[in-house]
Amino acid sequence: MGLSERARCLKPSSTLAITAKARAMKAEGIDVIGFGAGEPDFDTPEHIKAAAIEAIRSGFTKYTDASGMPELKDAVARKFKRDNGIDYERSEITIGCGAKQIIYNIFQVICDPGDEVLIPAPFWVSYPEQVCLANGAPRIIETTNFKMSAKEFEAAITPKTKMLVINSPSNPTGAVYNRKELEAIAEVALKNRIMLLSDECYEKILYDGNEHHSIASFDKGLKELTFTVNAVSKTYSMTGWRIGYAGGPANYIKAIGNMTSQSTSNPTSISQKASIAALDGDYSFVEKMVKEFDRRRRILAEGLNECLKETTPLPGGAFYYFPSMAAFIDRQIKGTVIRTADDFCKVLIEKARVAIVPGTDFGDSTRIRFSFVTSEKNIREGLSRIADCVSEAK
Numbered sequence: 001m002g003l004s005e006r007a008r009c010l011k012p013s014s015t016l017a018i019t020a021k022a023r024a025m026k027a028e029g030i031d032v033i034g035f036g037a038g039e040p041d042f043d044t045p046e047h048i049k050a051a052a053i054e055a056i057r058s059g060f061t062k063y064t065d066a067s068g069m070p071e072l073k074d075a076v077a078r079k080f081k082r083d084n085g086i087d088y089e090r091s092e093i094t095i096g097c098g099a100k101q102i103i104y105n106i107f108q109v110i111c112d113p114g115d116e117v118l119i120p121a122p123f124w125v126s127y128p129e130q131v132c133l134a135n136g137a138p139r140i141i142e143t144t145n146f147k148m149s150a151k152e153f154e155a156a157i158t159p160k161t162k163m164l165v166i167n168s169p170s171n172p173t174g175a176v177y178n179r180k181e182l183e184a185i186a187e188v189a190l191k192n193r194i195m196l197l198s199d200e201c202y203e204k205i206l207y208d209g210n211e212h213h214s215i216a217s218f219d220k221g222l223k224e225l226t227f228t229v230n231a232v233s234k235t236y237s238m239t240g241w242r243i244g245y246a247g248g249p250a251n252y253i254k255a256i257g258n259m260t261s262q263s264t265s266n267p268t269s270i271s272q273k274a275s276i277a278a279l280d281g282d283y284s285f286v287e288k289m290v291k292e293f294d295r296r297r298r299i300l301a302e303g304l305n306e307c308l309k310e311t312t313p314l315p316g317g318a319f320y321y322f323p324s325m326a327a328f329i330d331r332q333i334k335g336t337v338i339r340t341a342d343d344f345c346k347v348l349i350e351k352a353r354v355a356i357v358p359g360t361d362f363g364d365s366t367r368i369r370f371s372f373v374t375s376e377k378n379i380r381e382g383l384s385r386i387a388d389c390v391s392e393a394k
């Protein structure tokens, strides 16, 4: 009797855990300022909600094809062509319950035991865990300035390397790869026949004139090696609707559909209808949201650089900031000796009522991740609480 080894080894998502802790404290009446959530604080736009309501009213409430409705695949194909310059056929597109499930299924269909998946650090918490669940071997590539060079990629390749994960804009750092950097990475992937998982969930959340480039659009050979993963979750503030999608080589895409058919069946029919409205609909909402994130990003970064005593460049995309807390290592704050980001975040939630995610599960235990998806008022209050708390460091 007992849990499987797989279940025993699996860590719960640290981002969801901190959000749940903050929510539980709020439910007890404690006023917590939350910087943990990985989701926009904007409401889903009305025209998207209206499409879902219409789906319910018209009885569109039954199973769909496991890999998604053909109409949604067509909307995704239009989106990939329009925004990313990639031509995908229906047979090269799959729909899932969020990008998370799609990424999970990709690792399931590409990994045999011991196959290596390269993951540049810092990384989104779920990549290594999901590779392990697929019996693959995550290999972390350490980087400088949050980005992996083509050289670092090439040096990490072994005969067992199957895939590289690229996430631009990045969660947790907000780093954005430019075209030249991606072209150099693409060349190494092509030369060594390494598959690519390009996680583009934050492609629309960009600042300072940064541009998004989809690696699969560079050349036909690359398209055959790449899964281009995206979701409506972050772009349209639809995290709870659970719709993600991917384009990729047809034989793998078919296998991913088979995985979905035997695990969750289809993504929710109502959310699929809403996602068509999102992908084909008015885009001005996204621009407004990004403008607001840009403003908050500057307020947060300015305040933190001062109280954390270290300057971290502004994130170029996404809605996260990943500053260092190294100035506090081996010091004491309110009676606790700080050794890692975990200790630091524990003190901040318990003593300052500010929820921040430690960088440890993102591959850096000297950094902390802030989401700036909360109001300016909350950001200012959070900054003031952090400043008060760390001013007592000895």
Ligand SMILES: Cc1ncc(COP(=O)(O)O)c(C=O)c1O
Pocket (backbone or CB within 6 Å): 038, 097, 098, 099, 100, 101, 124, 167, 170, 171, 199, 201, 231, 232, 233, 234, 239, 243, 244
């Ligand atoms: C980099 C990255 N990829 C994928 C996901 C999963 O997105 P979804 O909510 O669509 O499953 C997230 C969510 O936080 C993310 O940050």
